[in-house]
Every structure is written in C-alpha cells, then in structure tokens.
Amino acid sequence: MDPVVERYASIATPRYTSYPTAPQFQRGFSEDVYQGWLKKLNPDAPISLYIHVPFCRQMCWYCGCNMKLVKREGPLKAYVEGLLAEIALLANALPARMSVxxxxxxxxxxxxxxxxxxxxxxxxxxxxxDLLPDAEIAIESDPRTLTPNMIQRLAALGFTRASFGVQEFDPEVQRAINRIQPPEMVAETVDLFRRNGIDAINFDLIYGLPYQTTAKLLDTIRLVSEMAPDRIALFGYAHVPWVAKNQRMIPESALPAPRERAEQANCAALAIVDAGYEAIGIDHFAKPHDGLSVAKRSGRLRRNFQGYTDDASDTLLGVGATSIGRTPMGFIQNQPETGAWARAIEAGELPVAKGLQLQGEDTLRAAVIERIMCDGAADPDALGRNFGARPGWWADAAERLEDLAADGLVQVGDSGITLTKRGAPLARVVAAAFDSYLPAGTARHSAAL
Known part of the structure; x- marks a missing residue:
C-alpha cells in the first residue's frame, strides 16, 4: 500500500451519510418542531421514504446495527401494527398527499x-x-431465511431492487462472524429474484473481518462477479464492541492489522473495477447501466443514510424504530427502543427521540462535504455564493488540508479542492476538514480505510 496513504488510513472519521452527523443530534427534540417542518414541505416535490425493521432471525456477530433477534411472531406482529399507525400519523402531518x-x-x-x-x-x-410509476422500491434481505414465497410476493408488490449482505464467502470468516451462507445459496436466491422480475440486485461486501485475508476477499469478489449484481458496496468492518455487544464474540486478535486492512480495501476495489464495475465515491461500485453510474456521469450523485444514491429528493422521511429522516429544515431520528417507539405512536405522537435544526453554515458545509464524498472535488467558493457566503469562508478547512496537500493527496487552489488519484480513498478525511463539529466532538468513529 502507498505509505503516504497508509499514514492517514487509521484516522477515525465519520462516514458522512449526513452533515451534521448523527452524534450531533439532540436528545429530547420537540415533536412540535418536527410537525412544523412537515407542514412546510413543498407538496409538489416528491419525497423518499425509509422503513426500518429492527429484527433478524439470526444474529451476525459483526453487525453494528440497532437490531433485535426474534424467534416468536408476536413482536413482529405488534411492530407491524406500529408501522401502520406511524404511516397514518406521518401522512396526516403533511401539507397534502405526497408523491414518493x-x-x-x-x-x-x-x-x-x-x-x-x-x-x-x-x-x-x-x-x-402516491408511489410514482418509476419509483425505486428496494428491500434488504437475508438469503439464509428468505423463502421463494416471499420473493414471489415482493415481485407482486412492485419491488424493483433487492440487497444482500454477502460480506465474505470464505468458510472460516463466515464461522467467525456467525453468518453461514455458501455462494450456492446466494446464487440460487439471486436467480429466484431475477426469475420473478426483480432484476436490480445489490451486494454488500466487508473487508477487515476476522481471519480475512486479501486472497480470501479477492476469491469472494471472483464468485460475486459471476453472479453479476448491479451494485456492490464495499465497507470496512467497524469493530465497536462498546456499542454492539455481539461484536464481543469476535476476538480482536483475529482482525487484520491496519496495513493488511488497507491492502484489502485497495486490492478489492481494483478487482471490482476489473470485473466491469465503475467506482462510485469511496465504497460503492455499479455496472455502467445502473442508476448510480448514470448519476455519477451526469453530476447528480447524492449521499444519504443509505449511502450513495441517485435519489434527488431533499426530503427523506423515516418510519419505524431508530429510523432517521431529513427535511430541508433539519434531521430527525425516531425512538430506537421499540417499546418507547410504540408508546409514542399509541399516544398519537410521532415517535421523535432526537433531532437537529440546521443553522449557520450547516447547509453550506453539508453541500461541500457531499460533493467531496460524491465527486472527489468541490468548489467551496462557488457553492458559497449560493448561500451568500463571503469568498474564502472556508479558511479553517484549507488550513486543515495543508498536510494532505503537502503529501500530494489533495490539490487546493482558486478553483477549489480536488482529491488526487492517490488521495481518492481518503475522501472521508478530506471531508472532515469542513466538519466544524468534529474537533470538539467526543463520538468515536471507524477508521478512514
């Protein structure tokens, strides 16, 4: 690995699926404020919806998501009743019937x-x-528990895209993360989706897993390329056992060292591109025909809580426990605990737990960070003119970028900033220079690579 890049690879930085990032959201945020935001939405502008289901049939030890292991049907049935009620509450809070x-x-x-x-x-x-005729309707699924009947029903309900957490096919790694799914199982599930008319397929892969090596990961990518998903997301494993207790089942001694981890990321990215995919931002790859590739080529690539997207909407409304939403006025997060979430809904309230009202330079800095994350370049002064900012408003960020520029990882000039080919994997580190909250923050983040 490039020794210069390696010096920055272990820097802990946010993933910037939002700005300000989730650790800045304030507890006890007023539901009345959120109701006011919803009433101010443009009724003619399409929105996006995110529905969160925090239950799994099997526990994966690497998982850092807010999830619950479920063996009985009762909690699932009760959760569905809550989703139905929350959808009704949310729709009633909007200024009109909205399109999605x-x-x-x-x-x-x-x-x-x-x-x-x-x-x-x-x-x-x-x-x-009103779901638009060309709306993308996507769902995450687990091939270990997915049934042919569910796939048929998903197709009948109009789903257009399915995502799988493949992670790694090596048997030793799968045992270490408690996710046993041979490649034959995944291939059969993909084939079932395609035979039922759901042709858009996403795979998630992870590097930095216990007992994982570069050779094992490259073999996984070879098998994945044979299944030809439309999109591949390549994420670095974030070992946060102080947050996700299930990760305590993973021995830290089995995790790759930082240099090996960075090598895995670099070699995997090259292999995916060699397999016919276009690189999208820092961790996504897509076939040339896919909407992400089209959005990248036309400068319309966006980034939100689902990662990279071609979703142009400025409003994303979250439904379900722990879901996060975004409006032009700010961010909102639902109650993460399903009991508290359900009690709020039963009381006729939107289940708000946290929120953040955008203020000051938040929206401007968010715009710059998004372009860095999506395009590997941004012109802060040009973007600043859209917000009435003075030229050179980003002097604090320019100062933080000096070392990166001196090391040839980013170019800083009159036309803005551009990551070099060497620096492209460090987009999170470059974006962090514009994060005015990060220096004083106490939140713990994953390594940049």
Missing part, C-alpha cells in the same frame, strides 16, 4: 416479516402516498 420517488426497506432484516404483514404495510403506504 424512492422507498427503501432496511434493517435488521425486513424479510423477517411474514409476507402477509409486509403486504399490509405496503398497502398502507400506497393508501397514504
């Missing part, structure tokens, strides 16, 4: 729900909102 351009189900494992229950929620969504 993107709908994403995440988790957890949304396909842990019974097919009939998932259909009930989709029926409620269609009753409360």
């Amino acid at each position: 351009a993107h709908l994403h189900w995440g988790g957890g494992t949304p396909t842990a729900l019974a097919p009939d229950d998932l259909e009930r929620v989709m029926t409620a969504v269609r009753a409360a909102f």
Whole structure:
C-alpha cells in the first residue's frame, strides 16, 4: 500500500451519510418542531421514504446495527401494527398527499416479516402516498431465511431492487462472524429474484473481518462477479464492541492489522473495477447501466443514510424504530427502543427521540462535504455564493488540508479542492476538514480505510 496513504488510513472519521452527523443530534427534540417542518414541505416535490425493521432471525456477530433477534411472531406482529399507525400519523402531518420517488426497506432484516404483514404495510403506504410509476422500491434481505414465497410476493408488490449482505464467502470468516451462507445459496436466491422480475440486485461486501485475508476477499469478489449484481458496496468492518455487544464474540486478535486492512480495501476495489464495475465515491461500485453510474456521469450523485444514491429528493422521511429522516429544515431520528417507539405512536405522537435544526453554515458545509464524498472535488467558493457566503469562508478547512496537500493527496487552489488519484480513498478525511463539529466532538468513529 502507498505509505503516504497508509499514514492517514487509521484516522477515525465519520462516514458522512449526513452533515451534521448523527452524534450531533439532540436528545429530547420537540415533536412540535418536527410537525412544523412537515407542514412546510413543498407538496409538489416528491419525497423518499425509509422503513426500518429492527429484527433478524439470526444474529451476525459483526453487525453494528440497532437490531433485535426474534424467534416468536408476536413482536413482529405488534411492530407491524406500529408501522401502520406511524404511516397514518406521518401522512396526516403533511401539507397534502405526497408523491414518493424512492422507498427503501432496511434493517435488521425486513424479510423477517411474514409476507402477509409486509403486504399490509405496503398497502398502507400506497393508501397514504402516491408511489410514482418509476419509483425505486428496494428491500434488504437475508438469503439464509428468505423463502421463494416471499420473493414471489415482493415481485407482486412492485419491488424493483433487492440487497444482500454477502460480506465474505470464505468458510472460516463466515464461522467467525456467525453468518453461514455458501455462494450456492446466494446464487440460487439471486436467480429466484431475477426469475420473478426483480432484476436490480445489490451486494454488500466487508473487508477487515476476522481471519480475512486479501486472497480470501479477492476469491469472494471472483464468485460475486459471476453472479453479476448491479451494485456492490464495499465497507470496512467497524469493530465497536462498546456499542454492539455481539461484536464481543469476535476476538480482536483475529482482525487484520491496519496495513493488511488497507491492502484489502485497495486490492478489492481494483478487482471490482476489473470485473466491469465503475467506482462510485469511496465504497460503492455499479455496472455502467445502473442508476448510480448514470448519476455519477451526469453530476447528480447524492449521499444519504443509505449511502450513495441517485435519489434527488431533499426530503427523506423515516418510519419505524431508530429510523432517521431529513427535511430541508433539519434531521430527525425516531425512538430506537421499540417499546418507547410504540408508546409514542399509541399516544398519537410521532415517535421523535432526537433531532437537529440546521443553522449557520450547516447547509453550506453539508453541500461541500457531499460533493467531496460524491465527486472527489468541490468548489467551496462557488457553492458559497449560493448561500451568500463571503469568498474564502472556508479558511479553517484549507488550513486543515495543508498536510494532505503537502503529501500530494489533495490539490487546493482558486478553483477549489480536488482529491488526487492517490488521495481518492481518503475522501472521508478530506471531508472532515469542513466538519466544524468534529474537533470538539467526543463520538468515536471507524477508521478512514
């Protein structure tokens, strides 16, 4: 690995799926404020919806998500009733019946729900909102528990994209993370989706896992390329056992050292590109025909809580426990604990737990950070003119970029900043220079690579 890049690879930085980032969200945020934001939305502008299902049928030891292991149907049935009620509350809070351009189900494992229950929620969504004819309707799934009946029902409900957490195919690594799914199982599930008309397929891969080597990861990528998903996301494993107790099952001694981890990231990215994918930002790859590639080529690539997206909406409304939403006025997060979430809904309230009202330079800095993360370049002064900012408003960021520039990782000049080819993997580090909250923050973040 490039020794200069290696010096920065272990720097802990946010993933910048939002700015300000989630650690800045304030507890006890007023539901009345959120209601006011919703009333001010432009009724003619399409929105996006995110539905969170925090349940899984099996526990993965690497997982850092807010999820619950479920063995009985009772909690799932009760959760569905809460989703139905929250959808109704949310729709009633809007200024008019809104159209939806993107709908994403995440988790957890949304396909842990019974097919009939998932259909009930989709029926409620269609009753409360207008799903546009070309809307993308995506769902995350687990091939270990997914049934042919569920796949058929998803197709009948209009889903257009399915995502799989492949992570790694090596048996030793799978045992270490408690996710046993042979490549044959995944290939069969992908084939079932395609035979039922759901052709857009996403795979998630992870580097930095216990007992993982570069050779093992490259073999996984070879198998993945044979299945030809439309998109591949390549994430670095974030070992945060102080947050995710299940990660305590993973011995830290089995994790790759920082140099090996960075080598895995670099070699995997090159292999995915060699397999016919275009690099999208720092951790996504897409076939040339895919919407992400098209958005990148046309300068329309965006970044939100689902990662890189071609979703142009400025409003993303979250439904379900712990879901996060974004409006032009600020961010909102639902109650993470399903009991507190359900009690708020039963009381006729939107289940707000945290929020953050945008102020000062937040929106401007967010725009710069998004362009860095999406394009590897940004012109802070040109963007600043859109917000009435004075030339050179980003002097603090320019100062923080001096070492990176001296090391040939970023170019800073009159036309803004551009990551060099060497510096491209360090977009998070460059973006962090514009994060006015980070220097005083206490939140712990994952390594840049």
